[in-house]
Amino acid sequence: METIQAKDYQIVFQENGYQLLNNLINTNNYTSLFLLTDTNTNTYCSAHFLSKIESSKPIEIIEIIAGEEHKNIETCVSLWETFVTLGADRKSLLINLGGGVLTDIGGFVATTFMRGFDFVHIPTSLLAMVDASVGGKNGVDLGGLKNQIGTFNTPKLVLIDTEFLNTLPAQEMRNGLAEMIKHGLIADATYFKQLSNLSHFVYEDLPVLIHRSIVIKNDVVNNDPHEKGFRKILNFGHTLGHTIETYFYNSPEPLSHGESVIIGSILALYLSTKATTFDLDTAKTIKEQLLKTYRKITFSEEAIEATITLLKHDKKSKNGIANFVLLDAIGKASIDHHFEHESLIEAFEFYAS
Ligand SMILES: NC(=O)c1ccc[n+]([C@@H]2O[C@H](COP(=O)([O-])OP(=O)(O)OC[C@H]3O[C@@H](n4cnc5c(N)ncnc54)[C@H](O)[C@@H]3O)[C@@H](O)[C@H]2O)c1
Numbered sequence: 001m002e003t004i005q006a007k008d009y010q011i012v013f014q015e016n017g018y019q020l021l022n023n024l025i026n027t028n029n030y031t032s033l034f035l036l037t038d039t040n041t042n043t044y045c046s047a048h049f050l051s052k053i054e055s056s057k058p059i060e061i062i063e064i065i066a067g068e069e070h071k072n073i074e075t076c077v078s079l080w081e082t083f084v085t086l087g088a089d090r091k092s093l094l095i096n097l098g099g100g101v102l103t104d105i106g107g108f109v110a111t112t113f114m115r116g117f118d119f120v121h122i123p124t125s126l127l128a129m130v131d132a133s134v135g136g137k138n139g140v141d142l143g144g145l146k147n148q149i150g151t152f153n154t155p156k157l158v159l160i161d162t163e164f165l166n167t168l169p170a171q172e173m174r175n176g177l178a179e180m181i182k183h184g185l186i187a188d189a190t191y192f193k194q195l196s197n198l199s200h201f202v203y204e205d206l207p208v209l210i211h212r213s214i215v216i217k218n219d220v221v222n223n224d225p226h227e228k229g230f231r232k233i234l235n236f237g238h239t240l241g242h243t244i245e246t247y248f249y250n251s252p253e254p255l256s257h258g259e260s261v262i263i264g265s266i267l268a269l270y271l272s273t274k275a276t277t278f279d280l281d282t283a284k285t286i287k288e289q290l291l292k293t294y295r296k297i298t299f300s301e302e303a304i305e306a307t308i309t310l311l312k313h314d315k316k317s318k319n320g321i322a323n324f325v326l327l328d329a330i331g332k333a334s335i336d337h338h339f340e341h342e343s344l345i346e347a348f349e350f351y352a353s
């Protein structure tokens, strides 16, 4: 798989990737090497990862508890203290082995400890491979506010090894797939077609599909590294997706991020037919395709109203008006669309129909 050049680092793959990582480790004279894991990735991924690493220096494994609820400043404090205890300095290297929660935290603590030391990302979830580890955003949540504290800072290297996906739960695979579908919808119709033909999806195709997704995200980020405008297209499906995820968060059956984004995408497809030349029949076909992989949720009238109210109060809405990313066509996104209440209700009716 061909190396992808990001702004000031490379995204490398499989065996060739390990060679480059070993080079990086052995030619930089790092004072100490740390492997950051969570309770799952330490169990499932550490041994495989370490079997690929040739280092004359020992690698100290650090483990944090898995889960978004630990993506907070308390975990960072405990990691910074661990770094002090283990004698980390500005010439240390942190290797982040995990999903998006771990790469977000790891990037942040490495960037802030003693004003920053080097880090690399080894994403082990599909979502982290195609999304979280690409683009240089790091950070943690603050109470209920997601990703409120953070930095833009890029890793030395991102290494993709699809072997890790063998132990990833199916629900987590669907979370990553939702972002890949998003990449197809906003930037590449052919790629979307490949993905939506999921009945023919085989594990062997994954590396190529993941590679394409990363190229798409990387291209968008390179065009707008600090999210001034164009990068917003990566929010496709996420405007209502986020509020739906939030609404169901405390319900007996919470929705995953991927499920919420797929619903948000279907709603955005309908809204596209209202505001752009996007064809209604195409929107219906895509909806049917997506609902073969993602369960259909029944929204009560109350749930719809509550979701729309949450949307108005979302931090990304200005003066109570939400900003939508829509499609002009499959593979072509456009930003900064606004809708009245009634259109949003219609979008939910389209989803339910
Ligand atoms: N920085 C960015 O640009 C960016 C972009 C998108 C998402 N994110 C962040 O990413 C996070 C979500 O990432 P995620 O979906 O990877 O969640 P996650 O890191 O919580 O991983 C999901 C679960 O899978 C487990 N896991 C990971 N790899 C495994 C493997 N190979 N085998 C078995 N279990 C494994 C984890 O321990 C966790 O329990 C969110 O916090 C989100 O804000 C960041």
Ligand SMILES: [Zn+2]
Residues within 6 Å of the ligand: 179, 238, 257, 261
């Ligand atoms: Zn997402």
